[in-house]
Amino acid sequence: MTEKPxxxxxxxTARPGEEPDFSYIDLSEAGAVERPPVSAKTRDTEFLAQxxxxxxxxxxxxxxxxxxxxxxxxxxxxxxxxxxxxxYDDRMLRIQRQGKISFYIQALGEEAVSIGAGLAxxxxxxxxxSYRNQGxxxxxxxxxxxxxxxxxxxxxxxxxxxxxxxxxxxxxxxLFSISGNLTTQYPQAVGWAMAAAIKGEKDIAASxxxxxxxxxxxxxxxxxxxxxxxxxxxxxxxxxxxAISSFQGFAGGERRSFASRGPGYGIPxxxxxxxxxxxxxxxxxxxAERARSGGGPSLIEHVTYRGGAHSTSDDPTRYRPxxxxxxxxxxxxxxxxxxxxxxxxxxxxxQHEALExxxxxxxxxxxxxxxxxxxxxxxxxLDPRLMFEDVFAEMPEHLKKQRDKLLRLQExxx
Amino acid sequence: xxQMSMIQAIRSAHDVMMEKDPSxxxxxxxxxxxxxxxxxxxxxxxxxxxxxxxxxPIAEGGIIGTAIGMGVNGLRPVAxxxxxxxxxxxxxxxxxxxxxxxxxSGGEFFAPVTIRTPCGGGIRGGQxxxxxxxxxxxHISGVKTVMVSNPYDAKGLLIAAIESDDPxxxxxxxxxxNGPFDGDPDKPSVSWAAHPKGEVxxxxxxxxxxxxxxxxxxxxxxxxTYGTIVHVAQAAAEKAGIxxxxxxxxxxxxxxxxxxxxSVSKTGRCLVAHEATxxxxxxxxLVATVQRECFWHLEAPIAxxxxxxxxxxxxxxxxxxxxxxxxxxxxxxxxxxx
Numbered sequence: 196m197t198e199k200p201x202x203x204x205x206x207x208t209a210r211p212g213e214e215p216d217f218s219y220i221d222l223s224e225a226g227a228v229e230r231p232p233v234s235a236k237t238r239d240t241e242f243l244a245q246x247x248x249x250x251x252x253x254x255x256x257x258x259x260x261x262x263x264x265x266x267x268x269x270x271x272x273x274x275x276x277x278x279x280x281x282x283y284d285d286r287m288l289r290i291q292r293q294g295k296i297s298f299y300i301q302a303l304g305e306e307a308v309s310i311g312a313g314l315a316x317x318x319x320x321x322x323x324x325s326y327r328n329q330g331x332x333x334x335x336x337x338x339x340x341x342x343x344x345x346x347x348x349x350x351x352x353x354x355x356x357x358x359x360x361x362x363x364x365x366x367x368x369x370l371f372s373i374s375g376n377l378t379t380q381y382p383q384a385v386g387w388a389m390a391a392a393i394k395g396e397k398d399i400a401a402s403x404x405x406x407x408x409x410x411x412x413x414x415x416x417x418x419x420x421x422x423x424x425x426x427x428x429x430x431x432x433x434x435x436x437x438a439i440s441s442f443q444g445f446a447g448g449e450r451r452s453f454a455s456r457g458p459g460y461g462i463p464x465x466x467x468x469x470x471x472x473x474x475x476x477x478x479x480x481x482x483a484e485r486a487r488s489g490g491g492p493s494l495i496e497h498v499t500y501r502g503g504a505h506s507t508s509d510d511p512t513r514y515r516p517x518x519x520x521x522x523x524x525x526x527x528x529x530x531x532x533x534x535x536x537x538x539x540x541x542x543x544x545x546q547h548e549a550l551e552x553x554x555x556x557x558x559x560x561x562x563x564x565x566x567x568x569x570x571x572x573x574x575x576x577l578d579p580r581l582m583f584e585d586v587f588a589e590m591p592e593h594l595k596k597q598r599d600k601l602l603r604l605q606e607x608x609x
Numbered sequence: 610x611x612q613m614s615m616i617q618a619i620r621s622a623h624d625v626m627m628e629k630d631p632s633x634x635x636x637x638x639x640x641x642x643x644x645x646x647x648x649x650x651x652x653x654x655x656x657x658x659x660x661x662x663x664x665x666p667i668a669e670g671g672i673i674g675t676a677i678g679m680g681v682n683g684l685r686p687v688a689x690x691x692x693x694x695x696x697x698x699x700x701x702x703x704x705x706x707x708x709x710x711x712x713x714s715g716g717e718f719f720a721p722v723t724i725r726t727p728c729g730g731g732i733r734g735g736q737x738x739x740x741x742x743x744x745x746x747x748h749i750s751g752v753k754t755v756m757v758s759n760p761y762d763a764k765g766l767l768i769a770a771i772e773s774d775d776p777x778x779x780x781x782x783x784x785x786x787n788g789p790f791d792g793d794p795d796k797p798s799v800s801w802a803a804h805p806k807g808e809v810x811x812x813x814x815x816x817x818x819x820x821x822x823x824x825x826x827x828x829x830x831x832x833x834t835y836g837t838i839v840h841v842a843q844a845a846a847e848k849a850g851i852x853x854x855x856x857x858x859x860x861x862x863x864x865x866x867x868x869x870x871x872s873v874s875k876t877g878r879c880l881v882a883h884e885a886t887x888x889x890x891x892x893x894x895l896v897a898t899v900q901r902e903c904f905w906h907l908e909a910p911i912a913x914x915x916x917x918x919x920x921x922x923x924x925x926x927x928x929x930x931x932x933x934x935x936x937x938x939x940x941x942x943x944x945x946x947x
Contacts, residue, residue: 204659210642256902258854297733297923327924345696348924359735375737376695377667410666412698436896438667440643445666514643582917582925601928608934 203442209392209513211303215522219449220498221245222524225252226259229271230257233484237463244464247498250473255534259585265314267541273314273472275550276305277529280330282554283339284503286562287346291360295570296346299361302327304470304502304520307360307434307528310330310334311475312495315483316401319601321387323371323380323402326361327433327501335368339558343565349577351568355585356577381430388428388486389420391446399486401429401479407438418494422460425491429482430462432494433469435501439515457494470499470525472532474597498525579605613809614801615786618760619649619725622767623687625813627657630685633771636663637689637725645787646691647727658865669699673724677707678882680720685771693728693780694740707776708751723770723777728756729837729884730930731784731794735923740835741885741916746778747862747894753818754862755779758839759789759806762859765816773818782837782884792841792932823866823872827854830878830943833869833895835859838882845936853880853940861891869895870902877908878943882931887915909947914939 208216223246231240252258265273284301291299302309309330316322324331332342344351346360353364364372374380384402391398409416409432421428432453436443446453457464463485467478475497482493500523504511536542570574583590583598590598613621627631635650641664644651646720654662665672669690676686678698690696703724711719742771747754753775757763763781770777784790788800825843829851832842835858846853854872858864873879880898881892892913899911915933922929 202660204663352924354923357736357920357922359733359737359923362735376697407667410668412668412670438638439646440639441667445664447666449727488944494680508646577924579925579928582730582919582922582928586919597887601917604934604938605928607938 197461202522205442205449207442207444207515209436209516209519211514211516213516215516215519217522217524220524221247221600223247223249225249226262228259230260230481233481233488234490237458237461240463241458244452244466247466247468247470248474248478249468250477251531251535255531255538256472257535261474263477263480265471265473265476267536267539269314270532270536271541273310274529274532274542275554276310276330276334277472277532278550279333279554280306280310281529282551282558283329283333283342285428286342287560288507290562296360297571298507300348300361300506301503302329304527305433305435305499306330307472307475307532308431308469308497308499311472312401312431312479314445315476315479317398318427319369319396319398321369321371321384322398323381323384323387324373324401325403325405325408325433326373326375327405328403329361329363332363332365332370333372335365337363337365337368337370339561340565343562344568347568347570349565349569350575351565352577378404378411378413380404382420384430385417385421385426385428387423388426392427399427399429399483401431401483403431403433403439406432406434406436406443406448407441407446407454409456416600418456418460418462421492422462427486429479429486429490430492430494433499434496435499437501437505437511437515439505439509441490452496454494454496462492462494464494464496466496466498466557468525469499470531471526472528473535500525610808611811612757612802612807612809613760613764614788614890615757615760615763616649618764618809619767619781620651620653621809621811622764622771623650624656626768626771627653627661629813632683632748633685633687634661634679635687635689636665636676638665638667638672638691640664640689641933645689647783649725652687654909669696670702673699673702673722676722676724677702677710678833679719680722681718685721686735687723687771690724690726693726693742694737695712696726696742696899700901703746703752703778704749708749712751719774720776721774723767723779725767725779725781727783727786728780728924729782729784730921733923733926736920739926741780741883743780743861744889744891746883747891751776752862754780754861755818756782756836757802757859758782758785758836758857760809760815761802763807764809765814766859768813769815769818772815772843777818780836784837785840787900789840790837791844792930794927808942818860819863819865821859821868822852823868824857824859825853825855829850830852830880830940831856831869831872831876832856832880832882832936832940833899834882835861835864836869836884841931841933842882842936845940848889848933849937849940851937851940851944858895864898866898866902873899873903874906877906879903879907879911880914880939880943881911882914882936882939884916884931886918887913888909888918890915909943912939912943
């Protein structure tokens with residue numbers, strides 16, 4: 196205690212030039228955390244918010260009650276989806292650096308969060324992703340060319356040139372339109388889930404935000420509504436330690452886990468090793484089954500690390516140790532699953548390397564096709580009339596006039 | 610005097626005021642250790658400490674709400690909202706609280722809060738990093754609203770805003786942070802170094818929070834504008850050989866009606882231009898004001914050139930933005946009418 200109250204300013208454990216220090220992350224042994232039944236009372240699940248559900252141990256063997264028993268083919272599919280995410284990110288990042296797209300956000304190091312969770316949902320479940328969940332789009336089979344064309348704002352762009360890169364959507368595949376405004380999708384996901392329950396449907400909703408975004412009021416709105424109405428929804432907090440330059444302490448992560456905010460609302464909170472695909476899948480499946488069978492919402496905190504910059508507009512070497520990721524105790528999700536499959540006798544370093552080459556080629560081929568639909572600087576260009584469409588279902592007179600005026604001006608100019 | 614970019618001028622305004630007045634504090638996302646995503650507060654936390662340059666959670670309502678509390682408790686907070694497009698979760702704190710606190714408490718409470726926020730397009734920011742919501746704030750009674758167009762004004766007006774006992778929403782067009790912009794995205798960027806308003810005093814000075822500036826004198830017509838379009842309008846007038854008198858409004862609320870009406874009474878013709886959408890935009894107030902003040906001097910209907918009434922589209926940025934061609938067409942229309 197001090198004589199007078201003093202203001203606490205959260206400090207990350209290491210800054211540039213200092214030794215990375217992740218001692219603040221409480222770890223549980225793989226297999227150590229109990230798995231309550233899906234129908235457990237919320238008060239009997241509270242321990243899940245404190246420990247960390249982990250399946251893969253240090254030798255990449257699956258351990259304990261959460262081991263999901265997925266067959267090797269499914270695991271290979273998951274590995275390929277994670278590797279595709281990384282190959283896609285890698286290519287798009289380089290393309291942004293060449294100036295061909297205006298912006299990019301990669302998911303480096305967080306691939307298991309999207310792929311592990313995505314595998315646990317049914318095709319009819321509606322997903323409300325954040326901007327680092329490209330894995331969900333890839334896993335649900337969105338065409339690479341379509342994703343690239345979105346980033347290019349070209350003639351095949353699903354957003355018709357209206358959005359910055361990475362703000363994908365797919366109504367058909369039940370992937371909501373990504374917003375740049377943080378946490379807005381959280382109460383929307385709850386509302387979607389409430390509607391499904393009102394209509395008597397089995398579909399559930401899920402949403403993802405980052406640790407920093409839990410500070411937004413929309414987080415609390417979503418939790419309150421989800422709890423009050425027992426909405427069939429799975430709410431995910433991807434705790435990747437950093438919100439641009441603000442480490443997770445600036446969202447209150449120093450005091451208790453983000454998962455522990457669940458029990459405060461009467462919602463199970465589960466803290467999981469976000470770089471362990473088996474664990475992410477297992478807890479998501481638990482929460483999804485619980486929601487689908489009338490057990491209501493869950494909050495899952497995925498403990499992971501943002502391996503790259505926040506976005507191409509960010510330079511993390513200014514605020515965190517350059518090689519911090521290497522010291523992150525939960526490792527690289529792709530390496531861990533790959534080694535697990537090796538252990539099962541279903542994978543080898545040679546096969547891994549060959550798949551990397553194959554995916555790189557697949558992405559390169561998709562890029563070649565994507566640019567045939569135009570880039571920001573090379574034709575074909577989008578029709579500027581598209582700017583005035585979809586503001587309303589039917590275009591009001593004043594917008595028609597503005598559109599015609601622009602077209603006249605463009606004719607005059609040419 | 611030093612050559613400064615708008616970023617450096619804004620940083621200098623913080624620095625001068627934090628040095629001069631220990632009650633001045635800054636808060637916002639990424640502004641402390643990192644120095645802000647646009648670097649406007651770089652080095653200030655190192656100099657003034659973590660209790661005066663405060664990194665904040667991602668919660669615009671929290672940032673503005675706590676800034677109000679700090680202001681009520683004797684501090685002069687400068688709150689940064691990282692993009693104007695993200696100010697809306699804090700809007701209730703501005704519209705219902707900050708703007709009315711003095712009024713509702715019979716003058717007993719007030720909060721001298723300055724809210725700084727980068728606005729406007731031209732950086733490929735799409736609909737979530739390009740908005741110009743100034744008209745929403747000028748519509749609230751009880752907050753002053755500023756939009757700056759150059760480093761010299763930015764520093765002088767920001768210091769005045771910090772010293773003001775009224776709340777001020779301070780818009781910084783991000784496209785011109787590092788240099789003036791004439792509206793042609795294909796030209797290489799220029800820095801503020803060659804611009805007379807890039808010359809900024811190192812120390813303390815203020816500019817009045819209720820004065821527009823005539824940035825180009827002329828006799829053919831008056832162009833009333835602010836922010837990035839000040840530069841585009843000047844380039845457009847030069848290109849078209851139109852002798853336009855161009856006014857930078859600078860302080861949108863309170864509005865310097867005298868400078869506007871003196872100019873339009875002289876030229877008899879008026880074009881209003883801004884980057885924000887047209888319908889119920891700030892330009893509508895300018896048109897109504899000029900019409901009221903100068904009706905018997907007007908020789909032609911007042912015209913407007915603005916962003917279209919759509920969200921700000923990523924791919925059509927330069928069709929949306931009021932480029933020189935659109936301003937020239939607007940000026941010609943006003944010149945040829947009547």
